[in-house]
Amino acid sequence: MEDILETAKQIEEEAWSVIDETGVINHWSSIGATINLVGSLKTGLLINNRDIDFHIYTNPFNLSDSFLAISGLAENKRIKTVSYSNLLDAEDKCIEWHAFYDDQNGNSWQIDMIHILNESPYAGYFERVAERISKVLTKETREAILRIKKAIPTDKKVMSIQIYKAVIEDGVRSIEGFWRWEKQNQNEGIITWVP
Incomplete structure (x- = not known):
């Protein structure tokens, strides 16, 4: 692996x-x-x-x-x-x-x-957002975010901040879980979430 x-x-x-x-x-x-x-x-x-x-x-x-x-x-x-x-x-x-x-x-x-x-x-x-994300990341959440980002097809546009929010705030840990999360959390424009 x-x-x-x-x-x-x-x-x-x-x-x-x-x-x-x-x-x-x-x-x-x-x-x-x-x-x-x-x-x-x-x-x-x-x-x-x-x-x-x-x-x-x-x-x-x-x-x-x-x-x-x-x-x-x-x-x-x-x-x-x-x-x-x-x-x-x-x-x-x-x-x-x-x-x-x-x-x-x-x-x-x-x-x-x-x-x-x-x-x-x-x-x-x-x-400030980058600083906060860096502070709250754990080994588990870092790995989950990286795995989800890596699984997203290159032709699919996803804002990284959506993945961070899904993993850090809502406990998503897989690409399948992320796609479900994204359907329920549609967002347009600039996302102002901070962990």
């Missing part, structure tokens, strides 16, 4: 290599930004989707600085695509950047960089 914790540890090491090789933290730091790791890599729950999440803050916010940081990142020849969404007038009050990086093993990584206005209601919020 596969050691799911060992597999997760290996993918986590690969993710840190991607962060180092792209210099993503340095590119944002060069414009005076604070760059915070959030999401699955931050909580030690990265397994299937090669997805690295950062929330970024600058004071003052300057859109051209955001482009400057991304232009430096895009000079890396392994960055194959970059997409941009301007959500400054939306509830989120942010700029979303998504960069796609092909590593030397042929794996494609998505690097999500959300440049958030300081007055956004989500400023610092997901950093």
Whole structure:
């Protein structure tokens, strides 16, 4: 039987290599930004989707600085695509950047960089969520989350936070249990659950 914790540890090491090789933290730091790791890599729950999440803050916010940081990142020849969404007038009050990086093993990584206005209601919020999840995880819940995440087909979109809530709050321990839980807990948009 596969050691799911060992597999997760290996993918986590690969993710840190991607962060180092792209210099993503340095590119944002060069414009005076604070760059915070959030999401699955931050909580030690990265397994299937090669997805690295950062929330970024600058004071003052300057859109051209955001482009400057991304232009430096895009000079890396392994960055194959970059997409941009301007959500400054939306509830989120942010700029979303998504960069796609092909590593030397042929794996494609998505690097999500959300440049958030300081007055956004989500400023610092997901950093606190990641911190709380990390604090309440046990070996059993970590393994359950990783097994469920690994069992989800790659073409099926499921927000990780749904899995965390199902396992941590509602005691779900299997993919079958998760599918049942998901049917009863339909959710649209941003999920604001904190354990």
